[in-house]
Structures are given as C-alpha cells and as structure tokens.
Amino acid sequence: MTATAHDATTPSTRPLPREDARHIARAFLPRHVLGNRYDYYYTLTKLRTDPLYPGVLQALRPTRAPVLDLGCGLGLLAHALRADGLALPYYGVDIDAAKIRRGREVAARTGLADVRFDVLDLGAGLPAHHGSVAILDVLQYLAPERQRALLDQVIAMLEPGARLVIRSGLADTSTRSRTTRITDRIANLAGWMQERAKCYPTADGLRAQLEGAGLATTIRPLYGDTPFNNWLIVGERG
C-alpha cells in the first residue's frame, strides 16, 4: 500500500489505491469463466470509491488484539487487513447466510490465515469476544434500544489497547444524511440489502455513550467523494 495510506497522523479520507483494490477484488472472481461476477464488481467498486477500509486500517494498525467484525458482509475487512500486512485474528458475523457462505469460501480459497465466519443475528445476541470490535455500516439496521445495548456489550469486550471502530451514517439535518437514508431504502427495495435501515445514530448520542463508558473517543467524517453522511467513530479505553 502507498506511503499515504500508512501515514498515521493524517486522517485517511481516500479509497484504496486502484491496484490494491483490484488485488483484493480479484479474490471474488468466480472460479469459472461464465460464473457470476456480481461480488467481484461490487467489491471492486466499493474499494475504489469508498474510503472505509483505509480509515479502519489506520485505526487498527496500532493494535494487536483480535477483531470481531459485526455485520461483516463478505468479510472484506479480513482481506483489507491481510493485504495491509496486519495478522490480527479476525472473526466476522452477519445475518445473511449467503454472504457468510461466499465470504468463507473466498477467504479459504485466498488462503487468509486466522479468519473465521458465522451466521448471527445481532438483534439476538453477540458471540463471546475479548479484543477490538468493528461495526461498519451496520448500526442503522438495529432498533435504537438494540444499538445502545449492543454498544454497551461491545464496550465490555474491549481489552486495554483494543479499539471499537464504528463507521456509520449519522442522523443530522444535512443533505448527506437524507441521501444516505434514501439510498439505504432503495438498496433494500431493490434487494441489494436484505435488511431495512431502522434508525441512524447521532454523533452526540454515540459520543455520550462511549465517553460515558470511559472511552477516549474520536469522531470524524469518512465519506470521501461519496454523497453519504458516513463518519468514523473510534473508541479506546483511556
């Protein structure tokens, strides 16, 4: 990855370099030439346009603890970690059994070490874990009371030096916030996303809960050139 991507002091707001994105996305090519290329094009587009993973990698680079990825989808974070040279043990869970099956297959085929996946409804509970926790573009699919309870549970999982890394669309009065809501609704209606967004957290609400639990907390924009209202929230026990 580029020198800019490894600069720990400048907040990362750019997507992965094009070649790094292609390298990761190629893992999602079908094994047969006539196979379905949806996951390949989805991951390539996401990695080339969304600054999500560079921002998350920057937050996790100083850590050594295992990572629990809640609502992991295809497990792109596992690929981004390994491509970045980060060997943190990775455990991804998601409610979508088809994504977990494909994510598991691709990770095994690619030879990603220390990576596992399970189907899990975050509305029902969480696995046992001690370490860092990533919650990337997922909170809005949970009801507000479940969001709060889940955050309390994951805060209790944080070991010293581990981090809670959240990316989320935030509720505010901006056009970006409206665009995020409308796009999530369209994604659900079109069948790209099985779950329907229920409620977007606010920056004040997240800060109050994390800081109230004793976490040193940073909140910064992580939307890059996209039209969405996506922010990176990082909490660490002080």
Ligand SMILES: C[S@@+](CC[C@H](N)C(=O)[O-])C[C@H]1O[C@@H](n2cnc3c(N)ncnc32)[C@H](O)[C@@H]1O
């Ligand atoms: C926008 S995708 C983000 C995927 C991944 N975190 C990423 O950043 O690439 C949201 C994910 O949350 C998952 N999800 C939604 N509701 C969930 C629930 N109740 N339990 C577990 N996963 C859920 C969806 O299946 C989907 O994979």
